[in-house]
Amino acid sequence: MIQIKNLKKVFETKKQKVQAVDDVSLEIEQGEIFGVIGYSGAGKSTFIRLINRLEEPTSGSIEIHDKDITKMSASELRLKRQKIGMIFQHFNLLWSRTVFDNIAFPLEIAGAPKAKIKEKVKELIHLVGLSGKESNYPSQLSGGQKQRVGIARALANDPEVLLCDEATSALDPETTDDILDLLVSINKKLGLTIILITHEMHVIQKICHRVAVMENGKVVETGEVLDVFVRPQSKTTKRFVQQLNPLEHEQDKLKEFINQHDDSEVIKLHFIGNNAKRALISEIAKNFEVEVNILQGSIAPTQEGSYGTLYIQLNGNSNVLTDTIHYIQKAGVEVEVLKHA
Numbered sequence: 001m002i003q004i005k006n007l008k009k010v011f012e013t014k015k016q017k018v019q020a021v022d023d024v025s026l027e028i029e030q031g032e033i034f035g036v037i038g039y040s041g042a043g044k045s046t047f048i049r050l051i052n053r054l055e056e057p058t059s060g061s062i063e064i065h066d067k068d069i070t071k072m073s074a075s076e077l078r079l080k081r082q083k084i085g086m087i088f089q090h091f092n093l094l095w096s097r098t099v100f101d102n103i104a105f106p107l108e109i110a111g112a113p114k115a116k117i118k119e120k121v122k123e124l125i126h127l128v129g130l131s132g133k134e135s136n137y138p139s140q141l142s143g144g145q146k147q148r149v150g151i152a153r154a155l156a157n158d159p160e161v162l163l164c165d166e167a168t169s170a171l172d173p174e175t176t177d178d179i180l181d182l183l184v185s186i187n188k189k190l191g192l193t194i195i196l197i198t199h200e201m202h203v204i205q206k207i208c209h210r211v212a213v214m215e216n217g218k219v220v221e222t223g224e225v226l227d228v229f230v231r232p233q234s235k236t237t238k239r240f241v242q243q244l245n246p247l248e249h250e251q252d253k254l255k256e257f258i259n260q261h262d263d264s265e266v267i268k269l270h271f272i273g274n275n276a277k278r279a280l281i282s283e284i285a286k287n288f289e290v291e292v293n294i295l296q297g298s299i300a301p302t303q304e305g306s307y308g309t310l311y312i313q314l315n316g317n318s319n320v321l322t323d324t325i326h327y328i329q330k331a332g333v334e335v336e337v338l339k340h341a
């Protein structure tokens, strides 16, 4: 487990003091993928760089497996860092070294014997899907392949945790998805704890188990990804969730449509987890004397199941409408009445 308590970082320049990380406390479980999301300047990069002390904290503690890294001496920290892998937005590869030699580099620094290095690098190249590219130089690789080298290099010393600093921000959407899939498969295969920072909700949705939302150096919201999606609390979180649901931008058109049909009930359904797989609309149509008109719908898969929203219009006798809504609620689907009949 990683336990972060009251972590603070103040940058002092001649002109001003910036509180980049402001009293952050978080617990990250062994084997989870934990995402930190925030807009530019929120303090994400500073936060992740504090975890391996690339930035020195102003105050607070960071315990990784019960060892507080903020209290470690330089030599202890050097050893500990071998167990904290990190990947970067711009890959940070050594351009004069081949793929093989880039991945071998941290093993050489750790003083591993040549035969062990050869065996480990081969294994890692296979793991990240770069077989056949051993002798290529970074300049001969695509962005996605470069990040695969970055990931293999970060895993060379069997880390306890992998830190990802905007690892997919320089990649196109398709390559981003490939790299995210690779991170999920590594997390599952190796049980590796992953902490990532991003400004894209898509990244959180696709791979994270839990998320923290940062704003002005503070964590303003944290929780399971599905919960945060369904019930975002802060204004910032709501804006991030909207990024994912293009329908939220269509609300004005929907409202206009609803107001034109003032004799019907309009409801919004939130399907969570396995409920999203249920053929609820056809059940309603079969069981109740109501007419169902589907207005809009969307579904977003997450690591903990899917989250879907569906806007429907119901026409029928008011008692039947009440029974229908109770039936939907009993099925575990959340109902928001947008307009009464």
Ligand SMILES: Nc1ncnc2c1ncn2[C@@H]1O[C@H](COP(=O)(O)OP(=O)(O)OP(=O)(O)O)[C@@H](O)[C@H]1O
Pocket (backbone or CB within 6 Å): 011, 012, 013, 018, 019, 020, 038, 039, 040, 041, 042, 043, 044, 045, 046, 047, 199
């Ligand atoms: N070395 C530094 N010296 C002074 N101020 C800094 C330094 N590094 C970061 N800051 C300031 O700290 C705040 C948080 O920056 P940080 O880079 O951590 O945010 P971020 O959420 O990662 O944003 P971005 O995605 O734009 O990098 C900003 O106001 C930034 O200007």
